[in-house]
Amino acid sequence: MQRFLTLLLPALLICGCVSNGLGYSASNSSKKSIANPEPSHSFTMKLTSIFEEGDVIPSRYTCDGKDMSPPLSISDVPDDTQSLVLIVDDPDVPSGAWVHWVVVDISPGVREIAENTSPGVDLTNSFKRTKYGGPCPPSGVHRYFFKLYALDKKLTLSSTSTKTDVEVAMQGHIMAQAGLMGRYQRS
Numbered sequence: 001m002q003r004f005l006t007l008l009l010p011a012l013l014i015c016g017c018v019s020n021g022l023g024y025s026a027s028n029s030s031k032k033s034i035a036n037p038e039p040s041h042s043f044t045m046k047l048t049s050i051f052e053e054g055d056v057i058p059s060r061y062t063c064d065g066k067d068m069s070p071p072l073s074i075s076d077v078p079d080d081t082q083s084l085v086l087i088v089d090d091p092d093v094p095s096g097a098w099v100h101w102v103v104v105d106i107s108p109g110v111r112e113i114a115e116n117t118s119p120g121v122d123l124t125n126s127f128k129r130t131k132y133g134g135p136c137p138p139s140g141v142h143r144y145f146f147k148l149y150a151l152d153k154k155l156t157l158s159s160t161s162t163k164t165d166v167e168v169a170m171q172g173h174i175m176a177q178a179g180l181m182g183r184y185q186r187s
Contacts, residue, residue: 045178046075047148057144057182061115063136064186068116069101074148078175081108081150084120085170087163090135092142099126099163100133100144104155123161130159135184143181150176 049070051057059065077084084106090098106120113119118131127133135144151173157165 045077045148045150045176046073047146047178047180048073048075049146049180049182051182053181055182057135057184059184062134062184062186065134066116067132067134069113069118069132069134071115072113072146072180074111074113074178076176076178077108077111078150080152081175083151083154084108084110085149085151085155085166086113086119087147087149087166088132088144089147089163090137090142090144092137092140097163100135101125101131102161102163102166104157104161104166108150121157121159123157123159123163123166125163135182137184137186139186141183141185143183146180146182148178149174 049072051070057070061068061070072086074084083104086101086103086106087099088101090100102123102125103118103120104123110119116132122130122132124130125133135142149170151170152175153173155166155169157169
């Protein structure tokens with residue numbers, strides 16, 4: 001079965017049947033909207049953590065553990081980046097995407113984000129808090145998308161701003177983006 005999935009996933013990505021986790025599908029990356037911001041340059045950043053793409057997020061970083069943010073590594077940030085934005089959300093909630101973390105005005109020189117730290121200005125998430133809120137799905141397996149954006153400006157938004165406010169403010173200013181998806185299911 002795993003061999004079948006290993007062969008099937010690249011085919012699905014090529015045909016655009018699977019989202020790349022960055023807010024737009026591989027086959028329709030020219031489509032722009034506020035909900036699906038897209039880079040205006042062709043730079044490719046990378047975002048990694050202690051879990052690989054599609055792997056289970058360690059419980060330490062969830063509501064079942066210490067509920068703290070996982071360590072993240074950033075590479076290949078465009079030279080003329082003015083700030084970075086990090087958004088973590090769960091699109092598998094029936095009522096719509098649940099926002100776990102929104103951080104703006106991250107210094108473009110940041111390459112490592114240590115666990116349980118914030119690299120910039122935390123904004124309001126779906127928990128109505130201005131800090132990371134770990135995965136805590138009510139049932140089943142949920143996907144958690146860590147999305148990083150390189151911008152050609154700082155956003156300087158108030159802490160009461162939301163993911164929607166950030167997406168509107170980023171329009172036309174995204175130079176590059178990267179993503180990492182992890183999964184979690186409560187025991």
